[in-house]
Amino acid sequence: MISVGIIGGTGYTGKYLLEFIKEHEMIADYAVYANKSAGSKLLDIFPELLGVIEDQTIQSVSELSYNHDFYFVSLPHGESLKYIPTLLDKGIKVIDLGGDFRLDSKELYNEWYGFDHTSANLLSQKVYGLADVENTLISNSKFIANPGCYPTSIQLALIPFIKNYTDSIISISSASYSGSSGAGKSAKTELLLSELDGNIKAYNVNKHRHQPEIEQELTKVGMKSPFAFTTHLLPIARGIYSTSTIHLKSVIAEDEIKEKYLSEYANSIFVRMRNVPPELKWVVNTNFCDINISAKNKTAVITSTLDNLIKGASGQAIQNMNKMFGWNETLGILKQKEN
Numbered sequence: 009m010i011s012v013g014i015i016g017g018t019g020y021t022g023k024y025l026l027e028f029i030k031e032h033e034m035i036a037d038y039a040v041y042a043n044k045s046a047g048s049k050l051l052d053i054f055p056e057l058l059g060v061i062e063d064q065t066i067q068s069v070s071e072l073s074y075n076h077d078f079y080f081v082s083l084p085h086g087e088s089l090k091y092i093p094t095l096l097d098k099g100i101k102v103i104d105l106g107g108d109f110r111l112d113s114k115e116l117y118n119e120w121y122g123f124d125h126t127s128a129n130l131l132s133q134k135v136y137g138l139a140d141v142e143n144t145l146i147s148n149s150k151f152i153a154n155p156g157c158y159p160t161s162i163q164l165a166l167i168p169f170i171k172n173y174t175d176s177i178i179s180i181s182s183a184s185y186s187g188s189s190g191a192g193k194s195a196k197t198e199l200l201l202s203e204l205d206g207n208i209k210a211y212n213v214n215k216h217r218h219q220p221e222i223e224q225e226l227t228k229v230g231m232k233s234p235f236a237f238t239t240h241l242l243p244i245a246r247g248i249y250s251t252s253t254i255h256l257k258s259v260i261a262e263d264e265i266k267e268k269y270l271s272e273y274a275n276s277i278f279v280r281m282r283n284v285p286p287e288l289k290w291v292v293n294t295n296f297c298d299i300n301i302s303a304k305n306k307t308a309v310i311t312s313t314l315d316n317l318i319k320g321a322s323g324q325a326i327q328n329m330n331k332m333f334g335w336n337e338t339l340g341i342l343k344q345k346e347n
């Protein structure tokens with residue numbers, strides 16, 4: 009049994025960490041650390057969790073205790089950097105749900121995140137934790153950078169294709185759609201209901217921070233082609249839907265491609281291959297990513313969908329923690345949750 013610290017546990021992703029931890033048979037206790045909400049009661053922040061979790065006083069990150077066995081860090085970008093180096097120095101295992109360590113190069117942080125990375129030496133020590141793709145490094149890791157929500161949906165959709173057919177690919181284009189919770193809970197005018205309702209728009213075109221993350225990881229599995237990525241905001245709170253279109257040099261039979269996907273995900277409990285394009289509502293409130301592939305002539309279209317707060321964040325983080333400790337990877341997260 010372990011004790012867990014959740015740094016940034018009062019945010020949108022923090023709420024699901026709390027719910028999963030409550031269900032988790034190997035976690036004895038936990039404490040929540042935050043910023044503005046420090047000193048408040050946890051159930052005042054999450055009244056909907058009355059009867060689900062026990063109440064406690066939220067502690068300030070400025071008085072962070074290093075007495076827990078394990079930490080989730082779920083802070084806005086640029087903030088994790090302040091705590092993770094010390095945790096690692098003390099030999100404590102950590103998962104960062106944010107983007108501060110996902111990229112491999114310090115220069116990419118200057119370019120895409122606009123800050124000078126002060127712990128660049130740790131970028132090579134992290135393991136990028138895409139939990140549903142076979143990677144023995146995860147189970148041996150002390151420090152995992154949990155993938156972003158869009159990158160999870162796109163990598164799971166594209167990795168089997170790239171691994172098997174990279175030389176046949178001319179180009180890949182992914183159009184992704186997200187609900188507003190992807191931006192966290194801090195107030196922003198463009199996320200007001202009155203702005204979102206009845207609307208849809210592309211945003212951060214050619215400058216979304218998840219682009220270098222996706223390109224970095226897909227290059228590692230063999231991607232050689234150009235990759236385009238366009239994000240859209242949907243008038244809903246939860247979920248991500250990605251449609252990836254691959255233009256091919258020659259025809260590849262759809263059945264053959266489907267076999268490769270089934271083989272890649274044969275042991276992946278949380279990736280479900282579908283015979284038809286998946287629907288968002290099939291995965292909201294779950295740790296599943298549902299995928300469909302269709303190929304015709306020289307074009308393949310792969311649709312993938314997941315819950316940004318669970319498979320795209322907290323659920324995948326719990327799955328990675330389970331792997332780091334050698335536990336069953338489904339502990340705490342398999343139960344299908346009610347909407």
Ligand SMILES: NC(=O)c1ccc[n+]([C@@H]2O[C@H](COP(=O)([O-])OP(=O)(O)OC[C@H]3O[C@@H](n4cnc5c(N)ncnc54)[C@H](OP(=O)(O)O)[C@@H]3O)[C@@H](O)[C@H]2O)c1
Pocket residue numbers: 015016017018019020021022041042043044045046069082083084085087105106107155156157189190191192193194316317320321
């Ligand atoms: N939302 C998603 O769909 C999603 C998916 C994947 C990854 N992520 C990543 O996960 C991280 C958390 O996202 P979120 O959506 O849960 O964010 P959020 O709802 O905005 O919550 C942020 C948390 O960080 C704390 N915090 C904010 N500023 C802080 C500071 N200066 N010092 C210490 N604590 C501070 C907040 O505490 P107070 O409440 O006390 O201010 C809160 O607990 C981000 O890096 C995000 O990119 C999010």
